[in-house]
Amino acid sequence: MTYLSGKDMTAGYGGADIISNCSIEVSKGEIAVIVGPNGAGKSTVMKAILGMIKLKTGKIILDGNNITKESPQLRVRRGMAFVPQNKNVFTGMTVQENLEMGAHLREDDIKETLNQIYELFPVLKEKKLQLAGELSGGQRQQVAVGRAMMTKPSALMLDEPTAGVSPIVMDELFERIIEIKNTGVAILIVEQNARQALAIADQGFVLVNGQNKISGTGSSLLSNNEVRRSFLGG
Amino acid sequence: MTYLIDVINALALLSNFVIIPAIAYGSQLALGALGITLVFGILRFANFSHGDLMAFGTMITILITWLFQSYGLTLGVFPTALIALPFAIIITALFCVLIEKTVYRFYRLQKSPPVILLIASIGVMFIINAIVRVTIGPNDRRFFDGEKFIIKAGQFKEITGLNEGIAIKSTQVLTLIVTIITLLLLFWFLQKTRTGKSMRAFSDNEDLALLSGVNPDKIVLITWILAAALATIAGTLYGLDKSFKPFTYFMILLPIFASAIVGGIGSPIGAVVGGYVIAFSEITLTYAYKKFFIYLLPENLSPTGMVQLLSTDYKFAISFIILVVVLVLRPSGIFRGKTL
Numbered sequence: 001m002t003y004l005s006g007k008d009m010t011a012g013y014g015g016a017d018i019i020s021n022c023s024i025e026v027s028k029g030e031i032a033v034i035v036g037p038n039g040a041g042k043s044t045v046m047k048a049i050l051g052m053i054k055l056k057t058g059k060i061i062l063d064g065n066n067i068t069k070e071s072p073q074l075r076v077r078r079g080m081a082f083v084p085q086n087k088n089v090f091t092g093m094t095v096q097e098n099l100e101m102g103a104h105l106r107e108d109d110i111k112e113t114l115n116q117i118y119e120l121f122p123v124l125k126e127k128k129l130q131l132a133g134e135l136s137g138g139q140r141q142q143v144a145v146g147r148a149m150m151t152k153p154s155a156l157m158l159d160e161p162t163a164g165v166s167p168i169v170m171d172e173l174f175e176r177i178i179e180i181k182n183t184g185v186a187i188l189i190v191e192q193n194a195r196q197a198l199a200i201a202d203q204g205f206v207l208v209n210g211q212n213k214i215s216g217t218g219s220s221l222l223s224n225n226e227v228r229r230s231f232l233g234g
Numbered sequence: 235m236t237y238l239i240d241v242i243n244a245l246a247l248l249s250n251f252v253i254i255p256a257i258a259y260g261s262q263l264a265l266g267a268l269g270i271t272l273v274f275g276i277l278r279f280a281n282f283s284h285g286d287l288m289a290f291g292t293m294i295t296i297l298i299t300w301l302f303q304s305y306g307l308t309l310g311v312f313p314t315a316l317i318a319l320p321f322a323i324i325i326t327a328l329f330c331v332l333i334e335k336t337v338y339r340f341y342r343l344q345k346s347p348p349v350i351l352l353i354a355s356i357g358v359m360f361i362i363n364a365i366v367r368v369t370i371g372p373n374d375r376r377f378f379d380g381e382k383f384i385i386k387a388g389q390f391k392e393i394t395g396l397n398e399g400i401a402i403k404s405t406q407v408l409t410l411i412v413t414i415i416t417l418l419l420l421f422w423f424l425q426k427t428r429t430g431k432s433m434r435a436f437s438d439n440e441d442l443a444l445l446s447g448v449n450p451d452k453i454v455l456i457t458w459i460l461a462a463a464l465a466t467i468a469g470t471l472y473g474l475d476k477s478f479k480p481f482t483y484f485m486i487l488l489p490i491f492a493s494a495i496v497g498g499i500g501s502p503i504g505a506v507v508g509g510y511v512i513a514f515s516e517i518t519l520t521y522a523y524k525k526f527f528i529y530l531l532p533e534n535l536s537p538t539g540m541v542q543l544l545s546t547d548y549k550f551a552i553s554f555i556i557l558v559v560v561l562v563l564r565p566s567g568i569f570r571g572k573t574l
Contacts, residue, residue: 076447084445090438093431101435104428105447147446 002061003028003186004049004080004155009058011048017056018044019210024188026203028154031177031187033218035194035231036207042190043085045207046159049188050082051075062155077105081153085160085190088144091133095124098132098143102150110150117146120176138169145176155186162193174200194231198222206231239396244529246398250387256510256517258406258475261413264509265468266486267493268420269461271505274494275437276457277338279351283359284465285487289366289480290329291466292473295322296370296377303379311381313408319470323463330462331455333358342454359484366480374479378405405475416467417506420460424502429456437500485550489516492553496560498567507568512553520546 005025012018019041026032034042047053049060051072059068067075076082081102090098099117103110118125121142127135132143141161148156161177162170170193178200181187191197198204201218206227214227221227266288273281281287298318308314337358341351384407387399424430429452436443436453444450469483476482493512497504522542531537544552560567 073444073447076445082445084442087439088442090435090442092438093434097431097435101431101443101446101448104432104435147442151447 001027003063004188005061006045006049007059007061009045009048009060010056011044011053011058012056013053017210019048019207021058022207022210022212023058024049024205026155026186026188028186029181029184030202031181031189031200031218032203032205033197033201034188034190034205034207035197036213037231040207041210042207043159044210046082046157046188046190050080050157076151079151079154081148081151081156083144083148083156083158083161085163089132089135089140089147091131093132094129095132095135095143096128098147099124099150102147105151113150113152117149120149120179121146138165138173141165141169141173142176145173145180149180153185155188156180157188159190160192161189162191162196170196195222240529243396243398244526246390246394246396246400247526247529250398250400252514252517252521254400254402254406256514258403258409259517260510260513261409262468262472262475262509263486263489263493263513264506265413265416265464265471266490267497267505267509268417268502269464269468270490270494271497271500271502272457272464273461275500275502276433276453277342277351279348279355280491280499281461282352282355282487283333283362284461285483285485285490286359286362286366286480287326287330287462287465288469288472288486289478289483290362290469291322291326291462292469292478292483293366293370293480294325295319295466295470296375296473296478298322299377308379311404313378313380313405313474315377315470315474316408319467322470323466326466327459327462330458334454334458363480363484370480372480374477376477378474380404403475405471409471409475412467412471416464420464421502433457488550488557489513489553492557495557496567498569501567501569504567504569511568512556515556516549516552519543519552520549 002025005023007023009022010017010020022041022045024032024034024045034045036042044053048055051060051070055068059066061067062075062078062080067078090101093101099114100110103113123139124142124146127139132140135143145158145161158177162173165173174196177187177189189197198218198221203215204218204221205215206213206221214221214224216224222232266284270281270284273279273284295315295318298321299314302308302314302318307317309316337354338351341354381404384402384404385400387401390399390401391397424434432443432448433453433456435446436448436450472486489512493508494505495508496511497506497508520542522540524537524539524541527537527541
């Protein structure tokens with residue numbers, strides 16, 4: 001039951017292709033993780049799926065609809081949410097305003113979702129009137145994920161959510177992501193911390209030079225000798 | 235006792251010639267600087283046509299005022315321009331939207347760097363400048379009617395028995411009241427409304443705002459409408475308080491830019507504070523303090539010169555110097571501007 005998939009994607013920024021014939025897929029209630037060495041095109045895959053760069057070949061399917069030609073804004077309306085790696089909060093706005101901005105497109109009452117987010121990230125409730133720019137890296141990341149969740153997305157995409165946060169915060173963040181997954185959201189994560197990410201992944205995709213190298217369940221990749229040798233440090 | 239009266243006289247003198255005029259002038263600069271800051275916060279370029287936009291808005295106010303006056307429609311003690319103002323705001327806003335659609339939109343869609351938009355705005359400045367001069371002429375025009383003073387200097391002297399009078403012009407009070415109302419409305423809009431928040435979000439982090447579903451065309455349109463409204467209000471208040479002359483409105487661009495930058499360009503509160511900083515600096519530095527010191531100092535120490543730090547001819551130099559000093563010492567301005 002694949003919910004969101006990118007099939008045979010080839011794309012780049014003008015010159016050479018960064019990714020070629022790359023395929024990624026994720027189902028509802030599952031976490032798919034993209035790992036790979038630096039410059040493998042992990043973030044580019046994410047941007048291609050979101051529509052921030054044009055595909056040369058291939059297509060993007062969301063819930064059975066071909067959305068390859070749609071703008072990122074339209075995809076957001078369709079239920080895709082994205083947490084960028086950098087600059088992922090409105091630094092000059094309060095935590096609460098950040099979350100409200102996430103729900104910008106919604107016309108219904110957002111109170112309930114807001115409370116759910118505060119339940120998921122209690123620290124945000126404490127700091128709801130503080131400027132997001134004054135928070136620590138881990139708290140900011142929580143704001144960023146919270147903002148994305150405010151749209152009540154069916155597919156959540158996270159670009160290196162644990163970059164630059166301490167190991168303790170990282171574990172906690174991953175736990176929250178599992179909780180979100182359990183509500184039936186399809187989650188796609190690009191990660192540097194390959195071992196921890198694969199440990200929570202239902203599906204794993206190892207990317208090398210913009211191509212699928214190995215794919216499989218998270219645990220099968222963790223026990224795969226080649227993957228261990230090349231990416232997990234033995 | 236007589237010395238106390240001397241001190242009160244000195245303070246009355248200072249209020250009359252420095253404090254009250256500076257508050258009025260500062261309010262006008264603040265409103266102008268807010269327009270610059272809004273455009274910068276959203277569109278990320280310094281809009282050089284803002285001074286002439288103020289002239290355009292004021293010109294429309296004047297034309298409508300004349301129209302009303304020709305029908306015999308006046309506001310009694312208040313200037314007729316007050317009823318003309320809302321109509322002038324609407325027309326100037328439409329004019330701004332027209333410029334956005336015909337000029338700026340093209341560069342925006344091309345994602346041109348800010349400097350190209352800035353140069354385009356200089357072109358727009360010349361065009362508006364020409365439109366204004368062709369329509370209403372380059373001469374000085376006074377369009378104030380109604381009661382000129384709330385308190386005349388003579389009346390004040392009579393009531394208080396002081397040597398120095400404080401004259402309060404109705405345009406000064408009007409400027410202050412209109413400025414306060416405008417600021418309250420604008421800050422309420424930016425802080426509390428959905429559209430205002432999305433404007434701040436867009437200014438803060440454009441990509442993330444787009445990802446949140448903010449419609450950039452709507453934001454840009456509202457920005458121009460607000461800029462037009464602020465320019466028209468600022469220009470009309472300035473014109474009522476002094477007089478309307480297209481060239482003066484071109485020159486006022488410098489103190490307005492200085493206000494926006496001193497406060498921290500992109501920060502609305504900064505623009506307001508900057509406006510008053512520039513106004514008070516200009517007036518305190520060019521005022522001749524001779525009489526003030528005659529009241530305060532014993533007779534044998536009375537100054538013989540004018541005790542004027544700078545001639546009023548240099549008033550623009552003051553904005554310029556403050557601008558340079560701020561850019562060197564604290565480039566982000568008092569309020570560390572960048573976003574709304």
